Amino acid sequence: MDYAALLQAGLHAISLWPLLSLLAGVTLGLIVGSIPGLNDTITLAVLVPVTFAMPSDIAFPLLVGVYCSACFGGAFPAILLKIPGTASSVLTAIDGYAMTQRGEAGRALGIATYSSAFAGVISALILLFFAPLLARYALQFGPAEYFSLSVLGLSTVIGMGAGNAMKSALSCLLGLLVAMIGMSPESGFPRFTFGNFWLFEGLPLTPILIGLFGLSVVIEMLIAKPGDEVASASRQSPIRFTDMLLPWGLIRRLLPTWLSATTLGNLVGILPGAGMLVAIYMAYERVRRRFGERCGQGLPEGIAAPEAANNSVVSSSMVPLLSLGIPGNSTSALFLGALLIQGLRPGPGLFSNSPDVAYLIVICFVIANLLMFPVGLLLARIVPNLIRAVPQPLLTAAIAGLCFTGAFAIGNSVFGILVALAFGVIGFGFNRMQVPLSPFILALVLAPVIERAFFQSMSLSQGSPSYFFTQPLSATMLLFTLGFLLWPLGKRYVLQRRTARG
Amino acid sequence: MPLINARLTLAIVALSASGVLQAADYPQKNVNYVVPFASGGAVDVTGRLIADNAPEAFDGHKFVVKNMPGGGAVIGQTYVSSAPADGYTLLAMTSSIINNSLTKPVSYSVDSFTPLALYNLDPEVIVTAADSELSDLKHFLDAAADGGVSVATPGNGTSHHIAALALAQQEGLEFRFVHNASAAMQLQQLMGGHVQVSFMSLGEAVGPAQDGNITILAVMDGQRSDLAPDVPTYQEATGDDFQWGTFRGIAAPAGLPDDVEAELESRLQQVLTSPTFVERMNDAGYKVDYRDGEAFSRYLDTTAQKMQKVLPMLDTQS
Numbered sequence: 001m002d003y004a005a006l007l008q009a010g011l012h013a014i015s016l017w018p019l020l021s022l023l024a025g026v027t028l029g030l031i032v033g034s035i036p037g038l039n040d041t042i043t044l045a046v047l048v049p050v051t052f053a054m055p056s057d058i059a060f061p062l063l064v065g066v067y068c069s070a071c072f073g074g075a076f077p078a079i080l081l082k083i084p085g086t087a088s089s090v091l092t093a094i095d096g097y098a099m100t101q102r103g104e105a106g107r108a109l110g111i112a113t114y115s116s117a118f119a120g121v122i123s124a125l126i127l128l129f130f131a132p133l134l135a136r137y138a139l140q141f142g143p144a145e146y147f148s149l150s151v152l153g154l155s156t157v158i159g160m161g162a163g164n165a166m167k168s169a170l171s172c173l174l175g176l177l178v179a180m181i182g183m184s185p186e187s188g189f190p191r192f193t194f195g196n197f198w199l200f201e202g203l204p205l206t207p208i209l210i211g212l213f214g215l216s217v218v219i220e221m222l223i224a225k226p227g228d229e230v231a232s233a234s235r236q237s238p239i240r241f242t243d244m245l246l247p248w249g250l251i252r253r254l255l256p257t258w259l260s261a262t263t264l265g266n267l268v269g270i271l272p273g274a275g276m277l278v279a280i281y282m283a284y285e286r287v288r289r290r291f292g293e294r295c296g297q298g299l300p301e302g303i304a305a306p307e308a309a310n311n312s313v314v315s316s317s318m319v320p321l322l323s324l325g326i327p328g329n330s331t332s333a334l335f336l337g338a339l340l341i342q343g344l345r346p347g348p349g350l351f352s353n354s355p356d357v358a359y360l361i362v363i364c365f366v367i368a369n370l371l372m373f374p375v376g377l378l379l380a381r382i383v384p385n386l387i388r389a390v391p392q393p394l395l396t397a398a399i400a401g402l403c404f405t406g407a408f409a410i411g412n413s414v415f416g417i418l419v420a421l422a423f424g425v426i427g428f429g430f431n432r433m434q435v436p437l438s439p440f441i442l443a444l445v446l447a448p449v450i451e452r453a454f455f456q457s458m459s460l461s462q463g464s465p466s467y468f469f470t471q472p473l474s475a476t477m478l479l480f481t482l483g484f485l486l487w488p489l490g491k492r493y494v495l496q497r498r499t500a501r502g
Numbered sequence: 503m504p505l506i507n508a509r510l511t512l513a514i515v516a517l518s519a520s521g522v523l524q525a526a527d528y529p530q531k532n533v534n535y536v537v538p539f540a541s542g543g544a545v546d547v548t549g550r551l552i553a554d555n556a557p558e559a560f561d562g563h564k565f566v567v568k569n570m571p572g573g574g575a576v577i578g579q580t581y582v583s584s585a586p587a588d589g590y591t592l593l594a595m596t597s598s599i600i601n602n603s604l605t606k607p608v609s610y611s612v613d614s615f616t617p618l619a620l621y622n623l624d625p626e627v628i629v630t631a632a633d634s635e636l637s638d639l640k641h642f643l644d645a646a647a648d649g650g651v652s653v654a655t656p657g658n659g660t661s662h663h664i665a666a667l668a669l670a671q672q673e674g675l676e677f678r679f680v681h682n683a684s685a686a687m688q689l690q691q692l693m694g695g696h697v698q699v700s701f702m703s704l705g706e707a708v709g710p711a712q713d714g715n716i717t718i719l720a721v722m723d724g725q726r727s728d729l730a731p732d733v734p735t736y737q738e739a740t741g742d743d744f745q746w747g748t749f750r751g752i753a754a755p756a757g758l759p760d761d762v763e764a765e766l767e768s769r770l771q772q773v774l775t776s777p778t779f780v781e782r783m784n785d786a787g788y789k790v791d792y793r794d795g796e797a798f799s800r801y802l803d804t805t806a807q808k809m810q811k812v813l814p815m816l817d818t819q820s
Contacts (some may be wrong), residue, residue, distance in 0.1 A: 045541030045569070049550040052782065142696030143680065183574075185681055188605075188658040188816075195607055197580065200573035272690050273683065324693065325709050326686050330540065333686065337547045340786045347713040411577065412568045448683070456680045460652055460696070 002355050006128075009359030012057060013367055021058045022364055025065020026371045030379055032066070033073020034085045036214045036399075037206065037406010040070035044334040048341070056342045056357050061364045063338055067331060068368040071276075071310045072116040072376060079108045079303070080384055083214045083399065087205070088276045088310035090213065090441055091284045095295070095302025102298050106243025109380040111254070111303045113373060114246055119262040119308035120369030123315035126266055127322075128362045132348070134316070135323035138270045143456035144468050148477035149271070150450045153278040155484040156285035157439035165488070167435045175443025178203060185448065186455040198415050205445065207407040207419040212437055214403040215424025220431070221396040239384045244377055254304045260286055261305045265312025270319040272328045276310060277445045281438070283309035289487075315365050321346050322358070528589050528765045532564045537594045538578025540571040544705070548622060548750060548788055549594045555779045559772040565592075574659070576602050583610035587757040589766050592618070595753040597661040600806050604813055605659060612806060616758045617798035619770040620751035622783070623791045624703040625723035626665045627733070629716045631692050639719045639739040642699060649676035654697040656685045659816060662701040665722070665746040668812045672744060692716060703748055704729060705787055722746040729789065749805070751798050767795050 012018060032038040043066050051059035074086030079096030092112065099108035126134070141149075157172045158165060181192045182202030193199040246254075261283035268279040283305040288295040295302050317328035318335070325347035327333035339346050344354055351358045387395065407420035430437050461467035469475045533556070537549045546569065553565035570578035575598040585591035593615065603611045628642065636642045636651070645651050655663040658681045670677055680697050682688045685706055692700045693715050700716075708729045710716045720736045721727055722745050736744045752770060754763075771794065773779060780790045793801065 041541065045546070048547075049554055052551075052554060139690065139694035142691060142694055183658075185658060185683070197573045197576045197606070197608060200576055200606070201571075204572065273687050320690070324690075324715065325713065326689050326693075328686075333543070334541070337786070341547075341782065343785045345709050345712075345787070347709055347715075349713060411572055412570050413577070413581075415577075452681065452683060456682075456691075459678045459680050462678070 002351070002359075005355035006359050006363075009356055010363050012356070013061070013360055013363045018057045018061045018360070018364075019367075022061035022065045022368055023371060023375070025062040026069045026368055026375050027065075029066035029069030030073040030076075030372075030375060033070035034076040034379075034383070035402055035406070036077060036083050036085055037210050037402060037409060039074075039086045039206075040067050041331045041334065042409065043070065044331060044338075048334050048338045051338055052341055056344075057360060059338065059342065060357065060361050061368075063335065064361060064364040065368045065371070067335075068120060068311070068314055068365060069372050069375070071314055072112070072120075072307070072372055074310075075112040075116070075303075075307055076109070076379070076383055079112060080105060080387060081217060081399070083217050084209070087209055087441075088280060088313075089306065090209070090277075091280050091306040091438060092303055093213065094438070095297070095299050098296065098298030099300075099303070104243075104298070105384055106239040106380070107246075107300075108298075108303055109239070109384070110244035110246050110377075111250075111300050112307045113244065113376040113380065114251070115254070115258055115261075115304040115307040116311045116376070117369055117373040118258050119265060120311040120315060120372065121366055122262050123266055123269075123312040124362065124365035124369055127315045127318055127365060131319045131323045131362075134266070134270050134319050138272065138320050139324075140473065141271050142471070143453045143460060144471045144474040145477070146271075146273075147450060147453035147457055148468060148474040148481070149268075149278065150446045150453065152477045152481045152484070153281055154442060154446050154450070155481045156281050157442055158484065158488065164434075167433075168439045171430070171435050171437065172439040172443045175440035176447050178208075178440075179444045179447030185452040202448070203419055204410055204416060206410045207416040208423045208444070209441070210403050210407045211420035211423025211425075212427035212430070212441070214399060214406075215420055216427030216431055218396055218400045218403065219424060219428045221392070221399075238388065239381060241377065241381060244380055250300065254300060257287060257301045257304045258308045261308035262312045265309040266316045269313035269316030270328065272320050272326050273449070275329065275445070276313050277442060279309045279313045280306040281442050311369065315369075318362075318365070322350060322362070323348060528762045529560050529563045529769075531590065532566050533560065533589070534568055534585075534591045535565040535594065536568050536570055536578050536582050536591065538570055538575035538581075538596075538598075539594075541569050544788070545594050545596055545750060547786060548783065551779065551782050551786065552621075552752075552773060555773050555776060555782075558776070559769045574598060574602060574606070576606060576608055580609060582753075582755055583614040585755050587616075587755040587759075589754060589758060589762040591755065592766075593753045593755075595751045597748045597805065600802070600809050601659060601661065601664060604806075604809060605816060612802055614756050615753040616756050616763060616795070617751060617753045617802060618763070618767050618795045619774055620749055620793040620798040620801060621774045621790055622750040622788050624705045624748045624750075624788075625721050625727065626662065626701060626746040626748070627704045627707050627721050627730075628719045629692065629700050629702060629707050629711070630698060630719060631695055632714055632717055633695075634698060634717065636698055636719075637717065639734075639736070642719055643673065643675070643740070645698075646670075646675040646677060647673075649678075651675075651677055651699055652680055652697040653677040654680045654682060654688045654691050654700045656682055656688045656702070661746075661748050662703075664809060664812050664816065666701045667815045668746065668808065669744060671812060671815060672742070689716075705789075708787070727789075746808075749801065751793075753798075763795070 032043045071086050071088040074084055074089035075092045078084040078089040078093035082093050082097040084090045084093050096108045157168050181199055183190050183200055264283050265279045287301045287305045291299055317332050320326040320328045321332045327336045404417055407416040410416050457467050537546050539545050549567050553567050556565040570581055582591055582593035602608055630636050653666050688700055691697045707718055711718050718733045720739050721733050722736045774792050783790045
């Protein structure tokens with residue numbers, strides 16, 4: 001490692017223009033992240049062409065700032081309105097909104113801010129020091145490992161129904177069914193498309209999320225009687241800075257959760273295509289296993305785990321890009337474009353050929369996560385009070401407007417709005433019947449990965465299912481899955497024995 | 503009185519100005535540039551480079567890039583095929599237009615579009631991991647003749663999948679296909695040693711090959727490429743000719759008025775051959791290879807013929 005270049009890049013990063021550009025990026029990222037339907041990918045796609053004309057020490061701080069803070073911004077509407085601003089905060093909404101209903105919105109936003117900043121900084125440091133090492137590990141993941149990891153991820157839905165496993169399973173199966181719409185990844189055969197080309201690639205994920213989480217809340221608001229306002233919880237006393245600063249005791253209590261979520265986020269985040277959702281679900285599952293029933297009723301760890309995991313994934317998704325030249329997700333693919341346009345090619349040579357820019361980018365990740373802390377606290381001071389000031393009908397209309405705009409913007413088509421509307425009604429029904437939405441989302445996202453990895457493995461092993469068990473990594477993950485599945489049964493057995501004896 | 507004079511002058515100026523514009527009243531407003539893929543891919547990046555350089559040649563009017571992903575580009579292509587043929591809706595046209603119209607129940611064909619300009623050709627390459635035992639084309643062909651080679655593609659029915667099928671048909675080979683959802687996953691599987699061979703575009707392979715992570719066995723083009731001068735063409739290595747590649751171009755809906763078509767073609771040529779555009783494309787890793795509308799049409803026809811031959815092997819109904 002070239003420490004002289006690192007120090008130089010560090011000093012460069014905190015000079016006036018790079019720092020200002022980074023600050024602008026972080027602020028912009030927070031804003032787009034907190035608007036349902038807008039996310040980091042859309043914002044970066046618009047920004048990357050603009051950066052052609054900029055020098056690289058202005059361009060990259062801006063892009064890094066947006067990328068780092070967008071998924072943190074998603075936590076704001078998740079906590080205050082139960083509408084996740086980005087897909088990465090779908091789980092934050094569960095405990096976050098429960099805390100808001102208890103009148104602890106300030107505390108919840110504080111936890112989200114601390115968790116995101118903590119995990120973000122740690123993961124950025126990991127990116128700085130261990131990227132090449134981790135990239136080698138990521139390459140070990142072949143089709144069998146992707147299959148087992150996704151099955152393991154899917155097994156976390158078991159406990160999500162707040163004690164009602166049947167409802168969780170139902171939600172999960174419905175998600176798998178919706179995921180079947182579209183062309184088969186193996187043969188290209190269209191399934192459930194009825195010859196309609198809008199359905200060829202399956203239903204688009206973002207409009208589904210906008211419908212399930214955003215429009216379902218709008219419908220809830222519309223049918224609510226005046227007086228018992230749905231969003232009334234966020235309308236309690238204004239949030240003060242002191243609410244958001246966490247006492248030392250709580251920080252000590254959350255530290256183990258942060259560390260385990262950061263570890264998980266880094267391990268899953270460096271795998272190209274594995275994604276954000278697997279990491280946050282696995283982190284949340286760990287919390288649920290530890291706290292049981294209390295999870296979902298406004299538990300601080302329930303916010304800390306997914307928020308720490310999603311910011312870890314952001315930094316670690318840069319690992320395969322910077323050290324191998326393989327973009328880990330669609331957002332880091334845009335970084336690839338931005339680097340190429342600046343005449344830089346990511347790969348093993350990046351840090352030796354142009355250490356100034358390479359180290360600058362990585363250091364920007366560290367500083368962006370630090371900046372998120374004050375900017376996040378400031379925004380947390382303004383936004384909830386702003387929401388409180390807006391009358392309920394206007395708020396409902398504004399949310400609906402944002403949802404429709406976002407659903408349209410994804411594919412520039414009315415089809416997105418139709419999908420969002422349909423899933424708005426479905427989400428409303430789920431909420432009414434108290435069927436959890438999160439197993440549905442996870443199944444929807446993981447089904448194509450599982451299916452593709454299964455067919456790939458079958459092609460490589462010439463049709464032998466033992467392939468999944470002869471690869472050590474894959475076999476280990478499948479064993480864990482089995483353990484997760486048997487856990488509730490085992491627990492019940494032990495409890496029964498104990499009560500019988502007692 | 504002076505006010506009336508000023509108004510009169512203004513009116514006369516406006517009249518005469520519109521008279522000048524009458525000869526070619528295109529372009530009058532911004533142009534929609536439809537990219538039928540999600541943001542971030544090669545077509546999107548190059549499309550935004552074009553949009554960035556367009557206002558100079560289009561009298562200050564902008565190209566507005568519209569991403570319309572879905573259906574393997576079918577949604578964006580359908581949208582443009584049924585858009586008014588007035589020159590204000592253009593399509594980023596790629597090879598997918600041919601496979602889509604041949605393999606899917608779509609409402610358009612290649613003839614539903616007016617090809618205006620081709621700006622980038624990317625020949626197909628065969629690559630292996632750097633430490634692979636299939637170290638040259640000969641080894642690869644021998645192993646594939648026995649039916650034991652695994653081949654990664656970025657997706658079923660993509661141009662790269664069809665290239666592999668076409669080669670298999672011509673040389674009597676048999677592959678075990680591993681279909682992915684993206685080129686990034688394809689590269690990851692190759693570098694991790696999970697699959698033996700990949701079919702991809704030269705532009706995607708050059709970087710990892712320079713890093714020493716993958717080896718390019720052959721380029722499926724008539725001549726060697728400047729980007730990888732040491733790599734033999736397929737014909738040099740085997741004696742048989744086999745050419746394949748993807749293209750990126752610009753098209754409008756069919757039925758464009760002749761004067762608008764001529765206007766568009768010359769203005770697009772101005773954009774696509776301007777030194778700034780060529781330089782930026784080079785920086786981003788794409789070589790500009792400009793062909794006019796007529797040459798683009800001919801190229802489309804030959805490619806369609808090649809694909810048609812492979813079609814029976816692409817068994818989408820099973």
